[in-house]
Amino acid sequence: MNSYTLLDSGHGRKLERFGTVTLDRPCAQAVWNPSKPKLWNDADASFSRKDGLQWTGRDALPDAWEADIEGVRMKLATTDFGHLGVFPETRALWRWIRETLQAQSKARKEPLQFLNLFAYSGGATLAAAQSGAHCCHVDASKGMVAWARENAALNKLEDHPIRWIVDDVNKFLQGEARRGRRYDDVLLDPPSFGRGKSGELYKIEQALMETLQLVKDVLSDQPAFVYLTSHTPGFTPTVLSNLLQQLLPKGTLEQGEMLLEGEADVLDVPSGTWSRWSG
Numbered sequence: 450m451n452s453y454t455l456l457d458s459g460h461g462r463k464l465e466r467f468g469t470v471t472l473d474r475p476c477a478q479a480v481w482n483p484s485k486p487k488l489w490n491d492a493d494a495s496f497s498r499k500d501g502l503q504w505t506g507r508d509a510l511p512d513a514w515e516a517d518i519e520g521v522r523m524k525l526a527t528t529d530f531g532h533l534g535v536f537p538e539t540r541a542l543w544r545w546i547r548e549t550l551q552a553q554s555k556a557r558k559e560p561l562q563f564l565n566l567f568a569y570s571g572g573a574t575l576a577a578a579q580s581g582a583h584c585c586h587v588d589a590s591k592g593m594v595a596w597a598r599e600n601a602a603l604n605k606l607e608d609h610p611i612r613w614i615v616d617d618v619n620k621f622l623q624g625e626a627r628r629g630r631r632y633d634d635v636l637l638d639p640p641s642f643g644r645g646k647s648g649e650l651y652k653i654e655q656a657l658m659e660t661l662q663l664v665k666d667v668l669s670d671q672p673a674f675v676y677l678t679s680h681t682p683g684f685t686p687t688v689l690s691n692l693l694q695q696l697l698p699k700g701t702l703e704q705g706e707m708l709l710e711g712e713a714d715v716l717d718v719p720s721g722t723w724s725r726w727s728g
């Protein structure tokens with residue numbers, strides 16, 4: 450069940466189908482030529498950052514609609530920033546998390562404790578919940594946490610043990626470390642620049658080391674993985690691995706490029722980086 454498709458990319462743009470809606474949006478890294486130029490006429494709406502932030506054709510779109518993305522049903526809506534409530538390049542990660550937690554939970558008596566930091570609209574949280582793990586979902590935006598809870602209901606996971614936390618990540622982790630709460634698996638997708646619940650400034654260059662130190666402080670006695678992703682220029686897979694290697698105990702490190710992938714005849718679009726540590 451997968452109703453997201455990358456249809457094409459090129460000339461600094463990407464063409465994607467989200468359920469019943471086809472959108473043409475900016476994609477700076479797609480510097481090549483489109484492979485299927487005719488398809489672009491199918492776009493229901495397009496977004497541009499050229500003369501300020503601007504949608505064309507937005508009025509004809511539904512206010513909100515739903516799509517199944519990698520086994521998770523998501524509510525989608527166009528935002529003024531050109532976002533939709535999902536970053537589809539993370540869907541391979543959702544699959545990995547669901548499958549890895551399923552395998553890990555077989556070897557454990559107690560449910561796994563999964564922590565999702567900068568968790569946005571909850572795709573990864575819900576993939577983890579589908580595996581049976583107990584989840585903690587943290588984001589500074591009250592609106593995004595409410596959106597993630599709507600997604601939980603769409604997936605009939607509203608009664609699953611998920612703690613929904615609106616807080617600044619570093620403040621939250623300090624509190625969890627003090628309270629003695631521990632997690633087996635942690636995912637974090639820090640923004641280049643963000644704001645905590647009370648307006649605290651989060652700049653990745655300064656704040657990420659502290660975040661990772663605090664993640665270490667809340668790891669359980671048998672930690673399974675810490676998965677770090679980034680969309681910040683310069684934060685290459687090696688940068689992420691170096692950070693994890695310095696801060697976490699000895700373990701296995703893997704790294705890679707996050708790719709937005711389509712059918713076999715569509716070019717992959719690099720859309721971020723990842724590194725993961727397994728204990």
Ligand SMILES: C[S@@+](CC[C@H](N)C(=O)[O-])C[C@H]1O[C@@H](n2cnc3c(N)ncnc32)[C@H](O)[C@@H]1O
Nearest residue numbers: 539567569588589590617618638643644645651
């Ligand atoms: C790039 S999005 C994360 C995307 C998400 N991981 C996904 O794959 O769908 C960044 C998120 O971090 C949140 N955020 C930014 N600064 C924060 C902070 N200091 N503490 C907690 N959340 C923060 C934003 O509200 C936003 O939802």
